[in-house]
Amino acid sequence: MSRLKLKVGIVGAGGRGILCFGKEIVTRNDAQVVALCDPNPGRMELAAKELGFNPKFHTSVKDMIAAEKLDAVVITSPDFCHESNAVDALDSGANVLIDKPLSTTVKGCRNIIDAAERAGKVIMMGFNLRHLAVLKKLKKLVSEGVLGRIFLIENREFYSGGRTYMSRWNRLYAKSGGLWVHKGSHDFDIFNWLLDFPKPVKVSAFAGVDVLNPQHIPFEVKPGVPVGPTCHQCRYGEICPDIFRDEEVRKSLWGDSAARVDGYSRDLCMYTSDKDTHDNGIAIVEYENGAKASHLECFVTPISDRRYTLVGDLGQAEVSLEKRIITVYSRWGQEVTTHYIPEAQGGHGGADPMLTDSFFRVLKGEEKNTSTIEHGMWSTAIGQAAEISRREERTVKIAELFQLP
Ligand SMILES: NC(=O)c1ccc[n+]([C@@H]2O[C@H](COP(=O)([O-])OP(=O)(O)OC[C@H]3O[C@@H](n4cnc5c(N)ncnc54)[C@H](O)[C@@H]3O)[C@@H](O)[C@H]2O)c1
Incomplete structure (x- = not known):
């Protein structure tokens, strides 16, 4: 990777691929978008207009990487084809940034992990929430032990833009793995990350389409x-x-x-619309260390916010991403500390540019990859278990998912 600019291809020339990553990469002096891969040539034409120049167009990941001698690809195709696109990219020798979820099933994730081991390339998860300033600060407070040993987490996500899950491909289980995977994998990853990656053991979930x-x-x-x-x-x-x-x-x-x-x-x-997803639901996770987490998601609401409660044996934190406030209550000292986090520029509250930058820093050896595909697998596992739990009306053990054909 001694060339001045890393050569990047975007797989899936849609919203995330072009309007987020494409537009970010064109502002960088260490990387350039040289090609797009999408089954829809019409969309690639429109994408080129959005980007303001003419990358090469391809419909096969393997052909694109071979023809353009790419250093890296960014995978932003629909979730159901993350697995095949990632395996093709790794087998063709490219480094990969893959948007969440890693795949729609644990089996798909494991196939990607196998391909990554064969290839020896960088593959990084696009977990942009981890780059949000409020959650970075929360992670720092947790790592410093301010709350002690965390045993309970709650997140309530309210999203007024929920129509997007009823009106596009992600409304279909076959394409997104269901909303507990497509959307919840963000949040399950944040639980895993804040808890420092204990293994999830059991999941129960309830969900339905009650309004839409x-x-x-x-x-x-x-x-x-x-x-x-x-x-x-x-x-x-x-x-x-x-x-x-x-x-x-x-x-x-x-x-x-x-x-x-x-x-x-x-x-x-x-x-x-012919959806088989949910417009609201609650999923509960139990971890091997006894920690418990609950995630509520509601897409019929006038507000947009993620509101966290973390309880540890030394204190409790209340968090609002929208208000950018973390309030910490100490368990015994009557002490209350409020952290106000400044607003950041860029998509998803400044998280998207930070994520993109992190990927290129990892490729240049300036930073360690801390968003691994193993992390991607565990968040998908919780989402997949929640989908099964909701559909089969039972608690699902994560170990079951590793036995599925
Ligand atoms: N991290 C986030 O905040 C965030 C937000 C939204 C979406 N996403 C993820 O980004 C990915 C893309 O979502 P989007 O909203 O941009 O979708 P989109 O529908 O806007 O774009 C998807 C593109 O992929 C193309 N495509 C379809 N099949 C393909 C294939 N087999 N190979 C390559 N391209 C294919 C489509 O033609 C379309 O251009 C999804 O995995 C989604 O879960 C992440």
């Missing part, structure tokens, strides 16, 4: 005038309080020229 279904359309539907199927086709646009005005989106990567190829629309009606 046809029974709860928030206006009167006239006989013979169906809603949807997309917001831009819907005849109730004037009265639907959830109408998604996607004119801007359709000017970028999801324009008509791309939609003509794969029919991908980001504005399927969130009430009537």
Whole structure:
């Protein structure tokens, strides 16, 4: 890697690939995007416009790496094809940054881990939440022992942008592994990271679609005038309080020229779409050291925040990511300390540029890779167990997942 700029390819020229990583990488002086790999040539054309130059277009990861002699690829394709894309990239000799989740199943994760061992290349998880200033500060306080031995964690995630999980490919279990994997893997990784990676042992979860279904359309539907199927086709646009005005989106990567190829629309009606996911739920995890964690996620809410409670034998922390506040209560001393974290610039509260920078620092040997694919596997494991628990209505032992064919 002695060239001035590392040669990077992006696998999956969509929202994360182009609007996050692509746009970040073009600002760097140590890396350049030289190629895109996506089954949709129309989207690659639109992606090139977004980036402001013309990378090479490919539809095969292996061919792209061989033809362009890439140093690294960033994998931002839909979750169900992370496994095949990562294995192909590693087998072709590229270093990899892979967005969460590592794969939709433990088996898929283990296949990637095997490929990484064969390849001896860097493969780093795109766990951007770990780079958020509030959570970095919280991790520091935990590592310094301010709370003592942590035995209980709760996270309540409220996300007002939940339509994205009802209107796109991630609404389908077959493509995302379900929302406990697709979305929850972020949060399960934060639990694992804060607890310093004890093995998760058991998971129970409950979840459902309680609001974003046809029974709860928030206006009167006239006989013979169906809603949807997309917001831009819907005849109730004037009265639907959830109408998604996607004119801007359709000017970028999801324009008509791309939609003509794969029919991908980001504005399927969130009430009537053919989803098999959830709009709210609770998952509980028990770890080998006895620590317990609970994760609530709700996508029907007017607010967006992650609110954590951590309890240790020396104190308790209350955290709001949105307000960027950590309050620490000491167990015996009546002491209360509040930490206000300054706002950071960039996507996901400044976490995306930090994550991108971290990947290139790892590639240049300036930093150790601390977001490993083993970490990716454990967060997927909790998510997969939560999906099974929810569907089969039982507590799932993580060990079971390692026996599945
Ligand atoms: N870390 C985060 O905060 C965060 C946020 C959103 C999404 N994600 C993850 O990023 C990834 C991409 O999500 P997105 O929202 O950008 O999706 P997207 O739909 O915007 O983009 C996905 C792109 O992948 C392409 N694609 C489809 N099949 C492919 C294949 N087999 N090989 C290569 N490309 C393929 C699609 O044509 C599309 O252009 C997902 O894994 C998702 O879980 C992470």
